[in-house]
Amino acid sequence: MRTIRFAITQRFNAFLGAFTTGLLTAGMVLPAMAQVASDGTTNTTVNQSGNNFTILNGIEKSNNLFHSFSNFSVSVGGSANFDLINTPNITTIFSRVTGGNISDINGLIRTLNSNNQVSLFLLNPAGIVFGKNAALNIGGSFVGTTANSIKFADGTEFSAVNPSSPPLLTISVPIGLQMGNNPSSITVQNTGHRLIAQFTPTKLGTTPTGLSVTPGKTLALVGGSITLDGGVLQAPSGQIELGSASAGTVNLNSSTGKFDYANIQQFGDIQLSNQALANASGTPSGAIHLQGRNVSFTGGSGALLVNQGNQEMGDIVVNASELFEMRGGGTFGFAQNFLRSDNAGTGVGGDLVVSAPRVQLLDGGTLASRNFGAGTGGNIAVTAADSLDLIGFSPTSPGSTTSSLITNTFGSGRAGDIQVSTGTLTAQAGGKIVLTSTGIGAGGNSNINASKSIELSGENPFNLSSSGITASAGSSGNAGQVTVSTRTMNVQDGAIVGNSTIATGNSGNLVINVSDSIEVSGVGAQSGVPSRVVTNAEILPAALRQQFGLPPFPTGTVGDLTINTSRLQISDRGTVGVEHQGIGNAGNLYINADSIFLDRTGSITAATKSGEGGSINLQANTLFMRHGSNITATAGGTGNGGNILINSPIILGLENSDIVANALQGHGGNINITTQGIFGLEYRTQLTPENDITASSKFGVNGIVEVNTIGVDPNSGLVELPANVTDPSQQIASGCSANQGSSFVATGRGGIPQNPTQDVRSDVYDGLRLRTWSDIRNLTAYRHTGPVTAQMPESPEVLVKATGWRRNAQGKIELFADQSPTLVQQALTCAAIPQNSL
Numbered sequence: 028m029r030t031i032r033f034a035i036t037q038r039f040n041a042f043l044g045a046f047t048t049g050l051l052t053a054g055m056v057l058p059a060m061a062q063v064a065s066d067g068t069t070n071t072t073v074n075q076s077g078n079n080f081t082i083l084n085g086i087e088k089s090n091n092l093f094h095s096f097s098n099f100s101v102s103v104g105g106s107a108n109f110d111l112i113n114t115p116n117i118t119t120i121f122s123r124v125t126g127g128n129i130s131d132i133n134g135l136i137r138t139l140n141s142n143n144q145v146s147l148f149l150l151n152p153a154g155i156v157f158g159k160n161a162a163l164n165i166g167g168s169f170v171g172t173t174a175n176s177i178k179f180a181d182g183t184e185f186s187a188v189n190p191s192s193p194p195l196l197t198i199s200v201p202i203g204l205q206m207g208n209n210p211s212s213i214t215v216q217n218t219g220h221r222l223i224a225q226f227t228p229t230k231l232g233t234t235p236t237g238l239s240v241t242p243g244k245t246l247a248l249v250g251g252s253i254t255l256d257g258g259v260l261q262a263p264s265g266q267i268e269l270g271s272a273s274a275g276t277v278n279l280n281s282s283t284g285k286f287d288y289a290n291i292q293q294f295g296d297i298q299l300s301n302q303a304l305a306n307a308s309g310t311p312s313g314a315i316h317l318q319g320r321n322v323s324f325t326g327g328s329g330a331l332l333v334n335q336g337n338q339e340m341g342d343i344v345v346n347a348s349e350l351f352e353m354r355g356g357g358t359f360g361f362a363q364n365f366l367r368s369d370n371a372g373t374g375v376g377g378d379l380v381v382s383a384p385r386v387q388l389l390d391g392g393t394l395a396s397r398n399f400g401a402g403t404g405g406n407i408a409v410t411a412a413d414s415l416d417l418i419g420f421s422p423t424s425p426g427s428t429t430s431s432l433i434t435n436t437f438g439s440g441r442a443g444d445i446q447v448s449t450g451t452l453t454a455q456a457g458g459k460i461v462l463t464s465t466g467i468g469a470g471g472n473s474n475i476n477a478s479k480s481i482e483l484s485g486e487n488p489f490n491l492s493s494s495g496i497t498a499s500a501g502s503s504g505n506a507g508q509v510t511v512s513t514r515t516m517n518v519q520d521g522a523i524v525g526n527s528t529i530a531t532g533n534s535g536n537l538v539i540n541v542s543d544s545i546e547v548s549g550v551g552a553q554s555g556v557p558s559r560v561v562t563n564a565e566i567l568p569a570a571l572r573q574q575f576g577l578p579p580f581p582t583g584t585v586g587d588l589t590i591n592t593s594r595l596q597i598s599d600r601g602t603v604g605v606e607h608q609g610i611g612n613a614g615n616l617y618i619n620a621d622s623i624f625l626d627r628t629g630s631i632t633a634a635t636k637s638g639e640g641g642s643i644n645l646q647a648n649t650l651f652m653r654h655g656s657n658i659t660a661t662a663g664g665t666g667n668g669g670n671i672l673i674n675s676p677i678i679l680g681l682e683n684s685d686i687v688a689n690a691l692q693g694h695g696g697n698i699n700i701t702t703q704g705i706f707g708l709e710y711r712t713q714l715t716p717e718n719d720i721t722a723s724s725k726f727g728v729n730g731i732v733e734v735n736t737i738g739v740d741p742n743s744g745l746v747e748l749p750a751n752v753t754d755p756s757q758q759i760a761s762g763c764s765a766n767q768g769s770s771f772v773a774t775g776r777g778g779i780p781q782n783p784t785q786d787v788r789s790d791v792y793d794g795l796r797l798r799t800w801s802d803i804r805n806l807t808a809y810r811h812t813g814p815v816t817a818q819m820p821e822s823p824e825v826l827v828k829a830t831g832w833r834r835n836a837q838g839k840i841e842l843f844a845d846q847s848p849t850l851v852q853q854a855l856t857c858a859a860i861p862q863n864s865l
Contacts, residue, residue: 066097078105089198092117097126101134112140123187124151133158138165154211173211173250174204203276210251215258219302228371252295255303264309271295271319294320299328302357308333314341322347324364327357332377333369340377347383353392362424363391368405370398376405386411391421391428396443398436404443411449417458426489429457436468445473452477454494457487464504472507480515483522491554495523500532508535518558521551525561528583536586544594547601562586563606580609589617597629604632605641613641622649625656633660633669640669650675652684659687668696680708680718688722695722695730
């Protein structure tokens with residue numbers, strides 16, 4: 028029986044050895060199983076008790092302690108304890124793993140018996156995996172890296188790929204991580220966060236602790252690819268660093284704790300999935316930095332800062348050399364991927380800074396900065412050289428979460444600003460940029476700059492929220508200003524660019540600068556809401572007003588809308604304008620364009636329900652209105668209609684298109700049009716099925732309509748001809764038959780009088796140069812050159828003075844010097860026959 032058992036064991040061991048050899052041959056490195064062992068190069072002592080390992084001694088250099096291991100892994104329920112009883116004064120432990128095995132950490136790493144808060148570097152070029160039971164209990168910072176070596180200020184290196192015996196160790200501070208050409212990955216596994224996020228600062232809920240350092244310290248993972256698969260990293264009031272880099276040195280600033288990637292040649296990928304979380308909240312909150320090639324958040328993952336103090340927060344900074352992406356929704360009640368900065372104190376909130384050639388926020392991904400107290404909310408800055416895409420809604424909560432950039436204030440402090448610099452900005456299916464104030468604090472300002480184009484289209488079909496760029500006042504706080512600059516902008520299918528109020532706060536101004544063209548067209552597929560560029564005060568549905576505690580109608584003032592562009596086209600019910608649906612005045616609308624084209628019920632409006640109608644000021648070279656389009660400045664109730672000022676050399680209105688400044692009980696507005704030509708439109712006292720210009724009031728005083736036609740007078744080029752017609756047959760002699768076929772042609776008016784009774788004038792008339800006749804025939808064929816022969820002048824011939832002339836029998840003219848005969852030759856015809864003999 029013993030023989031059989033021994034044979035089976037031999038076969039199993041042989042199989043395991045062959046299997047292991049095959050994996051190693053294939054290039055795979057097996058993790059060491061629950062094992063911590065010294066490699067004998069640094070006087071490191073390891074004592075084992077079950078799955079617990081006590082690590083003693085090492086080499087002490089002033090405040091630095093060096094350990095070297097052949098294997099370093101911790102199993103579930105086990106621990107690796109750095110006991111500093113023999114070296115209590117050190118502040119930093121540098122540990123390396125040289126055996127070529129992955130460090131599989133699924134238990135506890137801690138420090139014991141130290142007089143200081145001790146920081147720990149764990150260096151393993153073969154890779155590091157932190158399981159869901161991995162935990163840290165050290166007094167200082169933790170740096171896990173798959174770099175080849177740690178570089179120090181005096182030029183020495185603590186290398187894990189070329190360990191010397193004995194190693195060259197130093198008392199100086201670390202200044203960098205030397206990354207290999209193909210560094211191994213670092214993975215953090217866990218069950219994901221359980222955040223609770225409503226209209227209060229975000230709470231952790233039952234989120235697992237994960238890997239955590241003490242307040243104010245740094246938790247850094249720097250290696251090849253970095254993966255947080257449900258992993259949770261926490262550094263309260265400290266710093267979280269995730270860096271994927273290779274082929275260079277990641278520099279360390281010992282005074283600030285910052286990591287610098289300026290010397291890195293290439294980057295790897297960073298992925299947070301399955302509700303992974305990087306959290307540096309605190310009093311005050313800390314900072315989070317991610318640096319990689321492609322940085323992606325999926326499955327409801329995020330980075331979080333919540334500030335509870337009165338100091339300035341740190342920032343969340345993401346730098347991706349190719350792509351920053353958010354995609355997919357989470358579970359456990361948390362729907363979207365996010366970067367979030369909540370300020371609940373009196374300090375300054377942390378900024379959200381994203382830099383990548385392409386930024387994609389999909390499936391409800393958000394960058395959100397929220398302010399709940401008297402402090403200032405953090406700003407959002409996105410730099411995407413190629414494109415920024417805000418598309419779609421969360422698949423797990425489609426009615427509540429859309430892809431967006433958001434700053435908001437719920438308290439007395441101001442909300443943060445939004446700054447976007449990109450090539451192409453696209454917002455679809457509810458994606459948007461939003462700045463709001465739902466407290467007494469002011470909303471933030473936004474500056475959106477897209478060097479190529481802005482494409483805004485559609486709406487979220489589940490909650491009917493429009494795609495677009497908006498700022499709003501939802502309480503007593505005022506909304507900020509929105510400035511949009513690009514080359515071309517399309518607002519389609521129910522999308523919006525707007526600044527509004529729904530309560531007592533004022534809406535801000537909206538300024539749009541588009542060098543080439545703006546197109547506003549269409550309506551929402553589900554809502555039927557028109558595409559619009561507006562500043563307005565609007566009344567929300569009763570259910571929403573009740574839910575958010577809003578007044579029955581807004582009373583805030585509407586801001587101004589200014590549009591500067593080369594071409595503005597509004598069609599298919601699209602709208603550009605200012606409007607107040609509550610009690611208050613509409614803002615003013617200013618449009619400066621080369622051409623304005625309204626078609627298929629497109630409209631430019633300045634309307635108010637009961638206050639003063641806003642004014643419209645249009646400056647354009649051409650203004651075309653077709654198929655029921657209109658320009659209106661109207662007022663309801665007792666309000667006066669707004670004024671309309673149009674300055675355009677050419678104005679065309681066809682197919683029941685109108686210019687209207689009407690009122691109900693108040694005065695009709697004034698319409699002032701300055702043009703060189705207006706076609707189709709006519710002044711009428713009331714609207715008709717024709718093309719109307721009207722400024723009437725149903726129960727009040729009508730407004731004044733003035734149409735000034737200036738510039739070039741169309742009559743200035745007309746010349747009054749004489750009343751008496753001249754018979755040319757009596758003025759022009761018949762030509763000789765011998766000369767038939769010749770002609771004289773004059774085109775234009777140069778060189779001839781304007782009518783037969785006037786003289787020929789100069790070729791300059793009224794400042795204009797007129798064409799004159801000139802001989803433009805090519806005479807080259809008649810020009811001959813040859814040798815010049817000198818000739819001696821002869822004595823001048825004595826000329827005989829002619830005393831008369833006559834026509835001979837052949838019809839030729841002859842001169843003679845004799846005394847003229849008494850009989851004078853009669854006039855001859857072309858046939859040399861006297862007229863009286865014909």
